[in-house]
Structures are given as C-alpha cells and as structure tokens.
Amino acid sequence: MTDDITRRPAFPQGSSRPVATPISPSVVFSSESPDALDAQYDGTSPGYTYAREGHPNADVLAQKIDALEGVPGGIVTGSGMSAVTAAMLGLLKAGDHVVGGDQLYGRSMRLMNQDLPRFGITTTLADPTDAAAIKAALRPETRMILVELVSNPTLRIADIEGIAALAQDRGILLAVDNTFTTPRAFKPFDHGADIVIHSVTKLLAGHADVTLGYVVARDPALQQAITDCAVTMGFTASPFDCWLAERGMMSFNLRYDRAEENAVALADHIATLPGVVRVLYPTRPDHPDHNRAAQVLGARGANMVSFELDGGRAAANAFVRAVPDLAFAPTLGDIATTISHPATSSHRALSPENRAELGMSEGFFRVSVGCEDIETLRAEFARGIAAARA
Numbered sequence: 063m064t065d066d067i068t069r070r071p072a073f074p075q076g077s078s079r080p081v082a083t084p085i086s087p088s089v090v091f092s093s094e095s096p097d098a099l100d101a102q103y104d105g106t107s108p109g110y111t112y113a114r115e116g117h118p119n120a121d122v123l124a125q126k127i128d129a130l131e132g133v134p135g136g137i138v139t140g141s142g143m144s145a146v147t148a149a150m151l152g153l154l155k156a157g158d159h160v161v162g163g164d165q166l167y168g169r170s171m172r173l174m175n176q177d178l179p180r181f182g183i184t185t186t187l188a189d190p191t192d193a194a195a196i197k198a199a200l201r202p203e204t205r206m207i208l209v210e211l212v213s214n215p216t217l218r219i220a221d222i223e224g225i226a227a228l229a230q231d232r233g234i235l236l237a238v239d240n241t242f243t244t245p246r247a248f249k250p251f252d253h254g255a256d257i258v259i260h261s262v263t264k265l266l267a268g269h270a271d272v273t274l275g276y277v278v279a280r281d282p283a284l285q286q287a288i289t290d291c292a293v294t295m296g297f298t299a300s301p302f303d304c305w306l307a308e309r310g311m312m313s314f315n316l317r318y319d320r321a322e323e324n325a326v327a328l329a330d331h332i333a334t335l336p337g338v339v340r341v342l343y344p345t346r347p348d349h350p351d352h353n354r355a356a357q358v359l360g361a362r363g364a365n366m367v368s369f370e371l372d373g374g375r376a377a378a379n380a381f382v383r384a385v386p387d388l389a390f391a392p393t394l395g396d397i398a399t400t401i402s403h404p405a406t407s408s409h410r411a412l413s414p415e416n417r418a419e420l421g422m423s424e425g426f427f428r429v430s431v432g433c434e435d436i437e438t439l440r441a442e443f444a445r446g447i448a449a450a451r452a
Contacts (some may be wrong), residue, residue: 082309083308085119085305086117086118086119086301088117089112089113090112091109091112093109113298114293114296115293116137117301118301119299119301119302119308120137120138120299120301120304122308123138123262123274123304123307123308123311124137124138126308126311127260127262127266127276127278128278130245131249131250131258131278132245132252133251133258133278133279133280135278135279135285136258136276136277136278136285137276138274138275138304139274139275139277139297139299140274140275140297140298140300141261141263141273141274141275142167142239142241142259142261142263142264142274142275143170143173145261145276145277146170146173146208146275147295147297148277148289148291148292148295149237149257149259149279150173150178150206150208151181151291152290152291152292153205153235153284153287153288154178154183154205155183156181156182156183157183157203158183158184158203158204158206159183159184159185159186159201159205160178160185160186160206160208161185161186161188161196161204161206162174162185162186162188162207162209163187163188163189163190163209163210163213164187164190164420165213165216165218165420166187166208166209166239167210167214167239167241168214168404168407168409168410168411168412170208171409171412175187184201184203186199186201187199190210190218191213191218191219191221191350191351191354192221193225193227196221196224196225196228197228200234204232205234205235206235206237207225207228207229207236207237208238208239209225209237209238210238210239210241210242211238211240211242211248212242212366214242214428215368215402215404215408215409215422215426215428216342216368216420216421217342217343217349217368218350218351219349219351219354219355219358221354222250222253222358223253223357223358226253227254230254235256235257235284236255236257237255237256237259238250238255238257238258238259239260240259240260241260241261241264241265242265242366242394243359243362243364244265244266244314244318244364246314246315246319246362247318247322247359247364248362251280253358255280256279256280256284257277257279257284257288258278259275259277260275260276261274262274262307263275263395264393264395265314265318265321265365266307266310266311266395267306267310267311268313268314268395268396269306269310269396270393270395270396271306272303272304272306272310273303274299274300274303274307275297277292317397317433318365320433321365321431321433322362322364322365322431323436324365324399324431324432324434324436324439325343325364325367325429325431326343326345326363327436328367328431328436328439328440328443329341329342329343329346329367329369330346331440331444332367332369332443332447333346333369335444335447335448336447336451337371337373337447337448337450337451338369338370338371338372339369339371339372339425340369340370341368342367342369343363343366343368344364345359345363365394365430365432366428366430367428368426369426369429370423370427371425371426371427371450371451373425373450374423374425375424375425377425377450377451378424378425378450380449380450380452381427381447381449381450382446383449384445384448384449384450385401385442385443385445388400388442388446389401390402390403392407392408393430394428395430396430396432398432398434399430399431399434399439400430400432401427401428401429402428403427403428404417404422404427404428405417408428409422425450
C-alpha cells in the first residue's frame with residue numbers, strides 16, 4: 063500500500079456489473095506493450111488509445127443507433143453538422159459536385175453554398191420533391207446527393223424512390239439526413255441510401271441537453287474514410303454528452319410515439335383556428351405531398367408541425383409573446399414543445415425573396431411537438447393564435 067495518490071490503480075472489478083453505463087471521461091488509455099498498441103491500431107485487438115480516436119461512451123451510443131438504422135460501424139460526432147461535414151469532406155475532393163435539397167437545414171445550406179466551394183467542391187440546390195429536378199442538376203462530376211426525407215421547415219416529402227433510383231443508375235452516393243423522421247418512422251437504407259446522418263441532439267437524445275451527431279455508411283470503406291476525416295479534424299463527441307444521449311434513448315420509442323400522437327392532434331386543432339393561413343403535417347390530406355408521405359411513411363408523420371399565420375411579423379411577435387410557457391427556440395426534439403420562426407433563425411441567411419419562394423413567410427412557424435398533455439397544447443396554441451389575430 064502507498065500514500066502516493068497520483069498512482070493509477072486498476073478500476074475495481076467484481077462479479078456484478080453496473081446497470082447504468084459508466085461514464086469514461088479519460089482522454090488517454092494505457093496499453094500493456096508496444097505490441098499491444100500495434101494490435102489495437104491494426105484492428106486485431108479491441109481497445110482505446112486516445113479519446114479523439116474513440117472512447118467507450120461514443121461506441122455504446124453508436125451501437126444503439128446502428129441497431130436502429132440496421133447498419134453497423136457508425137460513429138458519433140460532436141454535433142449534427144460535424145456529422146454532415148465528415149460525410150462531405152471524408153468522401154469528396156476538389157472537382158467533385160454535390161446536389162442538395164433546396165430546403166435543407168440552414169447550416170447545411172450554408173455548408174453547400176459557402177464552405178464547400180472554398181475547397182473546390184461545387185454545389186447545386188434542387189427541389190427534392192421532384193426527381194426530375196434533381197436529375198437536371200446532375201453533372202458528370204456529381205459525386206453525392208444530400209436530402210432530408212422531410213424538409214426543414216416546410217415538411218415537404220422528398221421523392222426518395224426516384225432520387226435513389228437515379229443515384230444508383232449514375233453511381234452517385236445518396237446521403238439522407240434522417241433527423242426529422244428517425245428510424246422509428248423511416249429507414250433510409252431500405253430505400254437505397256448509401257449514407258445516413260443524424261443530429262442526435264434532437265429526437266434521439268430528446269432532452270435538449272446534449273450536442274451530438276451520427277453518421278454511418280453502408281460500405282465499410284466509405285465509413286472508414288468518414289471516420290478518418292472525423293478523427294483527423296477532431297469532430298470528437300463528449301463522453302458525458304454520449305452518456306446523456308444513451309440515457310435519453312432508453313425512452314426514445316415512448317417519447318417519439320407520444321410526440322407524434324400529439325402532433326397529429328395539434329395539427330388538426332390549429333387548422334380550425336381563425337387567422338391560420340395553412341397547416342403542414344405529412345398525414346393530413348391537404349399536405350401537398352400527402353400521397354407520397356403515405357407511401358414512404360405509412361401512418362407515421364413524425365413530431366414536426368408547421369403553420370402560417372396571417373399578419374406577417376406583427377402576428378408572429380404577438381403569437382410568441384402570448385405563449386411564454388412554450389419555448390421559443392431554434393431547436394427540435396425536446397421532451398417539451400418548442401416553436402421556431404425560420405425567418406429569424408434557421409433560414410435567416412436567405413433573402414426574403416428566397417424564403418418566399420420556399421414558402422416561409424414572416425408569419426411561418428415550425429413546431430417541434432413534445433410529450434405534454436394534448437389539452438394543454440390545444441389551449442396554448444388557441445391563446446397564441448387568437449392574440450396574433452387580434
């Protein structure tokens with residue numbers, strides 16, 4: 063026994079095991095010999111070396127999402143955008159061309175429009191609801207197509223079958239951001255995707271207390287290239303965030319189903335209120351892509367509802383001020399309902415004309431429906447929309 067408290071004893075072992083996954087915050091991991099370290103780097107022996115290259119909590123979480131998406135080998139990154147970036151920079155080079163949906167998440171659009179061109183990667187945005195529009199945007203050097211099945215924030219449904227057939231015919235990689243739908247509603251690999259991306263921050267973790275991403279490729283060689291990029295660029299996930307997200311995923315199915323049930327009821331309720339120009343929800347018969355939504359999502363519609371108020375910015379301000387118990391925040395997937403105003407948050411970088419072309423007026427809101435009592439939500443939105451109309 064020694065009184066030198068700087069020594070590192072072995073972690074206590076026993077005949078029982080912890081019910082909750084332990085948090086492993088260690089940045090470095092000790093190996094027993096150079097041969098053992100070689101074996102770990104060669105992949106012939108399991109283990110960890112340096113946390114930027116992987117750690118236990120990230121692997122535990124990645125394996126859970128792998129199981130949901132149906133393809134092994136995915137990695138967890140520090141944010142949803144780092145997952146998108148790892149897929150792009152890991153697989154693309156100067157001279158390549160990418161086609162993206164024209165209603166991608168705002169920062170994904172910025173990556174396409176401003177950042178990738180700085181690296182010599184050209185980009186084009188096209189309407190993902192029309193495979194012919196995607197086809198028209200393709201070039202001989204097109205290497206990847208990036209879409210969200212349900213667009214952010216107008217909830218349009220991509221022609222995923224047509225786009226997947228096009229990508230397969232041309233030998234182009236199809237990457238699908240599955241954040242809105244999650245594998246609970248849609249499994250992109252079953253519909254021809256090569257790469258699946260998540261902002262784990264949102265529905266998978268579900269409590270607005272972590273920032274994480276995830277990316278997996280069907281082809282192990284592609285996945286290795288993505289992983290190498292993420293490791294080199296330091297898109298490392300925090301062990302504590304991974305631990306929180308894993309805990310959140312224990313209730314994922316329950317949370318998702320309750321939020322989706324609430325979203326159906328809330329969308330129908332908002333549609334009855336005076337002062338509402340339109341309501342968007344995939345299972346509603348008046349959704350512009352209702353038939354396609356039924357084909358690819360079945361009865362599922364996810365937890366996102368969008369609606370437009372008459373009255374522009376003044377009505378938007380009045381609505382938000384009248385519902386202080388609803389978090390006005392540019393996020394989605396929390397356990398509680400949040401409301402977002404794309405014109406001043408996710409899509410503020412677009413000109414008013416561009417937003418109008420995409421259907422986002424100053425009175426347009428996106429709602430991430432949570433797990434509250436539905437009567438509480440009905441009352442809140444009725445009060446807010448009445449204030450906006452007044």
